[in-house]
Amino acid sequence: MGKVRVRFAPSPTGPLHIGGVRTALYNYLFARQAGGDFILRIEDTDSQRFVPGAEEYILESLKWCGIEVDEGVGKGGPHAPYRQSERKDIYLRYALQLVESGNAYYAFDSAESLNELRAAAEKAGAPFAYNYKVRGELETSLRLSDEEVKARIERGDQWVIRFKMPENEDVAMDDLIRGHVTVNTSTLDDKVLYKSADELPTYHLANIVDDHLMEISHVIRGEEWLPSLPLHYLLYMAFGWTDTQPQFAHLPLLLKPTGQGKLSKRDGDKMGFPVFPLEWHGKDGEVSRGYREDGYFPEAFVNMLALLGWNPGTTQEIFSMSELIEAFSLERVGKSGARFSPDKAQWFNAQYMHTRNDEELGRAFLPILESHGIAADLATASKAASLMKSRATFVNDLWELTEFLFVAPTEYDEKAIAKYWKNENPARVAEIRDMLAATDDFSAENLKERLHELIAGNEWPMGQAMNSFRLTVVGACKGPDMGDVCGFIGKEETIARIDRALDALGR
Numbered sequence: 466m467g468k469v470r471v472r473f474a475p476s477p478t479g480p481l482h483i484g485g486v487r488t489a490l491y492n493y494l495f496a497r498q499a500g501g502d503f504i505l506r507i508e509d510t511d512s513q514r515f516v517p518g519a520e521e522y523i524l525e526s527l528k529w530c531g532i533e534v535d536e537g538v539g540k541g542g543p544h545a546p547y548r549q550s551e552r553k554d555i556y557l558r559y560a561l562q563l564v565e566s567g568n569a570y571y572a573f574d575s576a577e578s579l580n581e582l583r584a585a586a587e588k589a590g591a592p593f594a595y596n597y598k599v600r601g602e603l604e605t606s607l608r609l610s611d612e613e614v615k616a617r618i619e620r621g622d623q624w625v626i627r628f629k630m631p632e633n634e635d636v637a638m639d640d641l642i643r644g645h646v647t648v649n650t651s652t653l654d655d656k657v658l659y660k661s662a663d664e665l666p667t668y669h670l671a672n673i674v675d676d677h678l679m680e681i682s683h684v685i686r687g688e689e690w691l692p693s694l695p696l697h698y699l700l701y702m703a704f705g706w707t708d709t710q711p712q713f714a715h716l717p718l719l720l721k722p723t724g725q726g727k728l729s730k731r732d733g734d735k736m737g738f739p740v741f742p743l744e745w746h747g748k749d750g751e752v753s754r755g756y757r758e759d760g761y762f763p764e765a766f767v768n769m770l771a772l773l774g775w776n777p778g779t780t781q782e783i784f785s786m787s788e789l790i791e792a793f794s795l796e797r798v799g800k801s802g803a804r805f806s807p808d809k810a811q812w813f814n815a816q817y818m819h820t821r822n823d824e825e826l827g828r829a830f831l832p833i834l835e836s837h838g839i840a841a842d843l844a845t846a847s848k849a850a851s852l853m854k855s856r857a858t859f860v861n862d863l864w865e866l867t868e869f870l871f872v873a874p875t876e877y878d879e880k881a882i883a884k885y886w887k888n889e890n891p892a893r894v895a896e897i898r899d900m901l902a903a904t905d906d907f908s909a910e911n912l913k914e915r916l917h918e919l920i921a922g923n924e925w926p927m928g929q930a931m932n933s934f935r936l937t938v939v940g941a942c943k944g945p946d947m948g949d950v951c952g953f954i955g956k957e958e959t960i961a962r963i964d965r966a967l968d969a970l971g972r
């Protein structure tokens with residue numbers, strides 16, 4: 466077999482749904498594993514649905530995910546251009562080739578006459594299909610003479626080229642995920658391949674021609690394209706390209722969290738999670754949330770997506786991109802839809818949060834600290850992150866989790882007061898204070914030992930003594946080990962906080 470070459474071929478019709486990102490990811494993993502090429506082709510032949518900014522959004526999304534394009538829009542390559550609107554000249558030639566070989570024909574039907582046919586069919590209780598039953602009677606080159614066709618084209622009548630779908634033939638197809646599928650052509654209609662009105666091909670023609678010219682070996686795409694597969698098979702046959710025809714793999718849908726139906730933007734809006742990788746600003750001023758802006762690590766997002774539809778056959782859940790490249794296989798992509806879980810998405814981010822490098826977290830935490838009026842250096846921000854990252858899901862959670870490290874308490878938790886500020890505890894805290902005042906080594910390790918020594922040595926109940934002490938320094942019963950807390954805020958601040966609390970709460 467020749468080189469593995471796959472393509473991601475989105476249409477720039479709006480922000481890329483996470484299902485689209487997953488398609489790109491699976492293509493990328495498949496290509497990388499095989500040492501092949503991952504191509505980005507922009508399918509922008511539907512001028513009606515073109516949305517400015519969507520292409521840039523696609524490129525940025527792939528970049529954020531770490532999906533590197535080998536060839537294509539934004540990168541170039543031997544088959545450039547990779548934007549279909551810039552390949553316009555190519556397609557007419559191929560459409561005409563099909564007319565010539567009798568696999569396609571000109572149709573001159575006006576929009577009005579087609580509407581009439583549709584209305585009449587509806588009245589008769591059957592949907593209208595432009596197919597073998599009716600094409601012989603319509604305004605097509607199948608019926609009109611060559612001269613008439615030529616004359617109509619020359620006088621500027623609008624025309625389309627339609628595929629002449631064979632009548633009652635079984636098309637046998639193979640899909641790498643779904644296996645062998647057979648469809649009878651009588652159920653299919655004569656799809657438009659090319660339109661004179663905008664001098665553009667439709668998706669079907671442009672897609673097949675480009676996959677052929679770009680030497681695509683595998684087409685890995687969403688399940689919504691499965692109904693088009695018989696036509697695509699027949700187009701390869703009609704062109705005489707079956708020898709080099711790519712293999713197909715149709716990926717299962719991403720389902721709503723309930724498991725019922727396709728995951729939509731509305732589900733995200735309703736349940737409060739993004740369905741797009743990056744924030745998107747619609748032209749009507751509407752802003753759609755993105756995973757990036759919501760604070761997800763791209764690695765966590767990619768990891769989560771990889772497991773929506775594919776399983777490694779083991780219990781392993783955390784995969785780096787290179788591990789995914791090694792482990793991925795189309796055989797392990799399921800046939801049935803993959804249910805999206807917003808909780809699981811958060812769970813993945815938490816796993817990456819817990820193992821993230823402290824300095825990297827510190828760097829991300831600095832602007833958040835600044836926004837709260839805290840001017841910390843990188844070492845301090847990193848230290849704070851290291852103390853609390855195991856309890857955070859997002860970098861954004863760090864402020865709430867570590868605020869007491871930067872801001873001394875001015876209030877003390879009522880419940881904690883009721884529970885701990887009684888009996889001998891205030892006196893114990895006062896003793897802890899004096900011990901700390903006499904301690905020079907304020908490293909967390911030393912403080913942990915000294916505190917333990919004092920409390921255990923006096924046979925004070927550990928929970929009572931430690932929590933009442935914690936109440937004075939933190940203001941509540943939360944946070945990491947008190948050795949870490951005092952080590953972080955330093956001796957002066959620790960003593961000052963205890964003194965203030967003893968004054969406020971009574972000794």
Ligand code: GLU
Nearest residue numbers: 474475476508672686690
């Ligand atoms: N342009 C199509 C899309 O937007 C590509 C489908 C395919 O991969 O063949 O999904």
